[in-house]
Amino acid sequence: MTSSGSAPESADRADERTALRADCGNCFGLCCVALPFAKSHDFAANKNAGTPCHNLQEDFRCGIHARLRDEGYRGCTVFDCFGAGQKVSQITFEGVSWRERPQTARTMYEVFPVMRQLQELLRYLTDVLDLPRAASVHREARRARTGIELLTRAGADELLAADVPTIRADVNTLLLKASELERAAAVPGRKKNHRGADLMGARLRNADLRGANLRGALLVAADLTGADLRAADLIGADLRDARIEGADLRGALFLTQAQLNAARGDTATRVPHGLDRPGHWSAR
Structure with a gap:
């Protein structure tokens, strides 16, 4: 077994991974607005879906980002949108925020969780392509990845109409194959x-x-x-x-x-x- 368990990444794949990381500077604070949370061990207060968190600033930055755990918002520190926030903000809605165009807010909030699921699947498919022992499923993984990437660049109506459960089930079948191949070869x-x-x-x-x-x-x-x-x-x-x-x-x-x-x-x-x-x- 190698120390890393995967082959070195290509420059293209490294770029793909960068696009699957949250870029809060290019997002309209969507995780802080679209999603609900309940007062608990993970959150210090209640918040309804579609209501901005009281810590969200005018520039869409979190006012307590450096102190989230200390302020009782541990749940925020373990959330990952896989780059969905910036893609919805800058591609789906072309850089126009829900504050600038309030009539788009509801649709934007509905698209965000759909996009997050698709971005998560892109992340897992990218992982498959870095598993050398699962090379036999790489072609299928690339095909699936290309199709989902094209969907993430579609308009809001097409994204909301997407059959995400079916897409997820198809990808999961592929992920299972890749996992079995990699684990069988890595650990006999x-x-x-x-x-x-x-x-x-x-x-x-x-x-x-x-x-x-x-x-x-x-x-x-x-x-x-x-x-x-x-x-x-x-x-x-x-x-x-x-x-x-x-x-x-x-x-x-x-x-x-x-x-x-x-x-x-x-x-x-x-x-x-x-x-x-x-x-x-x-x-x-």
């Missing part, structure tokens, strides 16, 4: 299958989870300290408050920045190439 032999398992608070310290299937697993507050998660499939796994201090996540499949942000790691946690070590993680 029998591997743990915890797909969709309730592992909330589970004691998995120093567990050998190489190549494991953890798709959709509930790992909230699980103790994964020192666990070996290389080449494990983590798509959709809930890592909120999971302890991953000293864990090895190199080459983990379909892991996102939001999942890392939700977990509790430290400087000894081995993070996959292309993802950032969260600033709130502890030192060791």
Whole structure:
């Protein structure tokens, strides 16, 4: 097994990944307006969908961005739009905000979650193209990626009419194939299958989870300290408050920045190439 678990990215793929990261400077604060949240451990107040958060400033920036966790808005720090915000703002609505054209606000808010789902699928398909052992599905992944990318550049009406559940199901079939190919070659032999398992608070310290299937697993507050998660499939796994201090996540499949942000790691946690070590993680 290589240290990264994936082949070096091409310049084009690096550009594709950049486009799948949130660019708040080119967004009309859509996650702060379109989405609702309820007062809880993750949010300090209630907010209805379509109502601007009281922390949103006139320039569409967050007034407490540097203090979100301290101010009780931890949920904001683990949300990732996968670049949907800037695409809706600058492409779908051609750079004209809901403040400048209030009559478009409702449609803009409805398009945003659709775009986010499509951008998330683009992110996973981009991941597939970086899996050398899944080369047999690369052509299909490129075809799917091209089709979804074209859809994300369509008008608001076409986006709202898109059959996203069907698109997601088709892509998921492809992702499963890629995952099975990559994990079988990277970690020969029998591997743990915890797909969709309730592992909330589970004691998995120093567990050998190489190549494991953890798709959709509930790992909230699980103790994964020192666990070996290389080449494990983590798509959709809930890592909120999971302890991953000293864990090895190199080459983990379909892991996102939001999942890392939700977990509790430290400087000894081995993070996959292309993802950032969260600033709130502890030192060791």
